[in-house]
Amino acid sequence: MKRYLLNILGLFFPILLWAQGGQYDVVIVGGTPGGIMTAIAASREGKTAVILERSGHIGGLPANGLGATDISTRGATTGLFTEFVGHILDYYVEKYGKDSEQVKMCSDGYHFEPHVAAWVFDQMLAPEKERVTVLTMRQFDAKPSNVVMEGAQIKSIRIYNRETKKTEQYIGKVFVDATYEGDLGAAAGVPYSIGRESRDEYNEKGAGRLYKLWLGPELEGSTYEGDGNIQAYNYRLCLTNDPDNRIMPEKPKRYNRKEFLSLVDDVYSGTFAGVEMLDVTPEMQEANRKHIESGGTTQIPGDPWGIAKITNMVDLPNHKTDANNQHLALISTDLPEENWQWPTADWKWRDRFAQRLKEYTLGLLWFAQNDKDLPEAFKANVREWGLAKDEYLDNDHFPRQVYVREGRRLHGKHFFTANDALPVAEGCRPPLYANSITASHYALDSHAVHKREKGKIALDGFFNYRAAVYTVPFGVILPQKVDNLLIPVPASATHVGFSTLRMEPCWMALGQAAGIAAALSIKQNKPVKELAVADVQEALVKEKATLIYFRDISVDSPDFEMIQYMGLRGYVTDWNANLDAPVDAATAERWSTMSGIRIDRFAGKTRGEILRALYSLIK
Structure with a gap:
C-alpha cells in the first residue's frame, strides 16, 4: 500500500511543483538587463522563459540611475543593446519632438532617465509575453539546498516568494544566472573568485593592491x-537642479557627522585625487584656503567645486543627471570596505547594508549642503541639486x-583577463577570439577597495586604463561543472578583466548570447558547452549582434554577415575592412594559404x- 501511494505521489509531484512555481524552457534568476535580454533572445528562438527578480522592479542599474551608458565605442556592441538604445531615442522623439532639448540631451538614446529605461x-518584453513570464518579489537564496541537481545538471530551483512567504519550485531545461552576485551558480557548485588577483598571477595591469592618481602614475605603497x-x-x-522637480535631501536619522568631516579640509585645501595634485604645493593650498575663506571658490587646477566635489555627474534629459561616485574625490558616494561581505552574504545582511549605504549617501549630501564648517559658496552650489521628484515614486525618490x-x-x-582587452601591439586589436559572442569596449575600470588612508593621496584600488574594442569568448558564460547553466552577468574573469566586462551594454550582449545558446541547447538536445559556437554565432549575427568590430562596416551593411564570419576566422584583422581597396600581394598569398x-x-x-567569393565557397 505504501509503495502504491508513493507511486501515485510520484505521478502528481511535477503537477504539485508546477502549482507552486512553474516549468519553463529557460529559468532566469535576476531581472537585470542581462537577464531581460536572455529572455527576449530565447523567446525569439521559440522557447519559454521566466525571469525571477527579487525586488519589485526589473531593469537593474539602468532603471536605477545608471543613465549614462558605459560604452567607449558606439557600434562596438549591437544586437539587443542597440534595440534598447533605439527605443530610448524613439521615446524622446515621440514625446518631445525630434528637435527638442530632450532629444539632444538623450545623446542618440545613450543617455536616459531611470523611469524611461524601465x-x-x-x-521590449511586451511582444514576447506569450513566451516570457516576469515574476517579481521572487528571492533566490544562495544555498545548495535550493538547487536540485541530477548529475551535472540543474533540474529545478527553489525560490522564496516575498509576498506570499511561501517557497516555489521552478523546473527548467536551461538555467541562467543573471544576478549581479552569482548566487545561482554558487549554489549549484560552480567555483568562483572574489577579490583581487595579484599582478604576478596573470601579469595584469591594475592587479592587486594599487594606489594611482586619476590619469596619473602608480604611487608608492602599491604592492x-x-x-x-x-x-x-x-x-x-x-539628481536635478529644476526647482519644480527637486526634493532636497533630509538629514537621515542615523547621521554621523564625523564620517564626512574630512571633506571640509579637502574643500579648503583643494585636495583631490587627480594627476594635477603632483604639481600642487603647500603654498598653493594655503593660498587656496585664504581665497575660499574670503568668499571665493577653489583656485587649484583640476579641483572640482561644489556638487562636483562629491559626485561625477553626466547630464540626462529634463535637467537631470546620472550622479556617480566622483573619481577625483577621497570621499564621495562610494562606501569602500563595508560592502566586502555582500557577494556571499544572505539577503538580510544585504538589505541592512543597502539601508546603511542609503543613509550614508543622504548624509553626505546633507552635510555638503548644510554643515557649518563648509564655506557658504560651496554649500550654495551643492544646494542647487536635489533628488528628482518624478523618479522612484514608491521609494522616496x-x-x-x-x-x-x-x-x-x-x-x-x-x-577573461586584462590582457584580453588590451591591444597586442600599438594600434592593433586585443587578442582576437574566433569563438567571440560579442564585441565590447570600455576601459579597465575599478573603484576603491579601501577607504581613505592616512598619508595616502589616492584610494587603494581605484584605476582606469584605456582598452581597445575586444572580442568576448563564448567560454566566459559557460561555467565549470554544470552542464545546463549559463552565466552572462557573473561572468568568468579576473578582477581586472571583469572591470570592463561589467558594463551593462556588454552584459546585455552576453545575455542575448545566453538566450540563443539556451534555445539551441534545447533544440539540439545538447549541453550548452557542447554546442558548436558557429551555430550560436550565426544566430547572433542574424540578430545584428556584432562579434568583431570594424570601423567601416555597420550592422546595416550588406556585407555585415560576411565580414563577421571572415573577420573571426582571421582573414581581416585590421580595424578597417577596406572592402573597396585592391588586394596586395601579401594579403592574397595569406588568403590563398x-x-x-x-x-x-x-x-x-x-x-x-x-x-565575398571566398565566403560563399568556404561557408
Missing part, C-alpha cells in the same frame, strides 16, 4: 599583492538598487569582391 525594458577584497558599491543618484559593481566571478571555460583557394583566379577584383 519603460523601455517593458516595451600589487592580491586579496579577497572587492571594489566599492554606491547608488547612482538621479531614491534608487531602489545598490550598484553592485562586482560580486562572485564564476569560473568558466575561459577566464588560409582558404586553400588560389586568389590569383580573382585577378583585378577588390578585397570585398574576393572576400
Whole structure:
C-alpha cells in the first residue's frame, strides 16, 4: 500500500511543483538587463522563459540611475543593446519632438532617465509575453539546498516568494544566472573568485593592491599583492537642479557627522585625487584656503567645486543627471570596505547594508549642503541639486538598487583577463577570439577597495586604463561543472578583466548570447558547452549582434554577415575592412594559404569582391 501511494505521489509531484512555481524552457534568476535580454533572445528562438527578480522592479542599474551608458565605442556592441538604445531615442522623439532639448540631451538614446529605461525594458518584453513570464518579489537564496541537481545538471530551483512567504519550485531545461552576485551558480557548485588577483598571477595591469592618481602614475605603497577584497558599491543618484522637480535631501536619522568631516579640509585645501595634485604645493593650498575663506571658490587646477566635489555627474534629459561616485574625490558616494561581505552574504545582511549605504549617501549630501564648517559658496552650489521628484515614486525618490559593481566571478571555460582587452601591439586589436559572442569596449575600470588612508593621496584600488574594442569568448558564460547553466552577468574573469566586462551594454550582449545558446541547447538536445559556437554565432549575427568590430562596416551593411564570419576566422584583422581597396600581394598569398583557394583566379577584383567569393565557397 505504501509503495502504491508513493507511486501515485510520484505521478502528481511535477503537477504539485508546477502549482507552486512553474516549468519553463529557460529559468532566469535576476531581472537585470542581462537577464531581460536572455529572455527576449530565447523567446525569439521559440522557447519559454521566466525571469525571477527579487525586488519589485526589473531593469537593474539602468532603471536605477545608471543613465549614462558605459560604452567607449558606439557600434562596438549591437544586437539587443542597440534595440534598447533605439527605443530610448524613439521615446524622446515621440514625446518631445525630434528637435527638442530632450532629444539632444538623450545623446542618440545613450543617455536616459531611470523611469524611461524601465519603460523601455517593458516595451521590449511586451511582444514576447506569450513566451516570457516576469515574476517579481521572487528571492533566490544562495544555498545548495535550493538547487536540485541530477548529475551535472540543474533540474529545478527553489525560490522564496516575498509576498506570499511561501517557497516555489521552478523546473527548467536551461538555467541562467543573471544576478549581479552569482548566487545561482554558487549554489549549484560552480567555483568562483572574489577579490583581487595579484599582478604576478596573470601579469595584469591594475592587479592587486594599487594606489594611482586619476590619469596619473602608480604611487608608492602599491604592492600589487592580491586579496579577497572587492571594489566599492554606491547608488547612482538621479539628481536635478529644476526647482519644480527637486526634493532636497533630509538629514537621515542615523547621521554621523564625523564620517564626512574630512571633506571640509579637502574643500579648503583643494585636495583631490587627480594627476594635477603632483604639481600642487603647500603654498598653493594655503593660498587656496585664504581665497575660499574670503568668499571665493577653489583656485587649484583640476579641483572640482561644489556638487562636483562629491559626485561625477553626466547630464540626462529634463535637467537631470546620472550622479556617480566622483573619481577625483577621497570621499564621495562610494562606501569602500563595508560592502566586502555582500557577494556571499544572505539577503538580510544585504538589505541592512543597502539601508546603511542609503543613509550614508543622504548624509553626505546633507552635510555638503548644510554643515557649518563648509564655506557658504560651496554649500550654495551643492544646494542647487536635489533628488528628482518624478523618479522612484514608491521609494522616496531614491534608487531602489545598490550598484553592485562586482560580486562572485564564476569560473568558466575561459577566464577573461586584462590582457584580453588590451591591444597586442600599438594600434592593433586585443587578442582576437574566433569563438567571440560579442564585441565590447570600455576601459579597465575599478573603484576603491579601501577607504581613505592616512598619508595616502589616492584610494587603494581605484584605476582606469584605456582598452581597445575586444572580442568576448563564448567560454566566459559557460561555467565549470554544470552542464545546463549559463552565466552572462557573473561572468568568468579576473578582477581586472571583469572591470570592463561589467558594463551593462556588454552584459546585455552576453545575455542575448545566453538566450540563443539556451534555445539551441534545447533544440539540439545538447549541453550548452557542447554546442558548436558557429551555430550560436550565426544566430547572433542574424540578430545584428556584432562579434568583431570594424570601423567601416555597420550592422546595416550588406556585407555585415560576411565580414563577421571572415573577420573571426582571421582573414581581416585590421580595424578597417577596406572592402573597396585592391588586394596586395601579401594579403592574397595569406588568403590563398588560409582558404586553400588560389586568389590569383580573382585577378583585378577588390578585397570585398574576393572576400565575398571566398565566403560563399568556404561557408
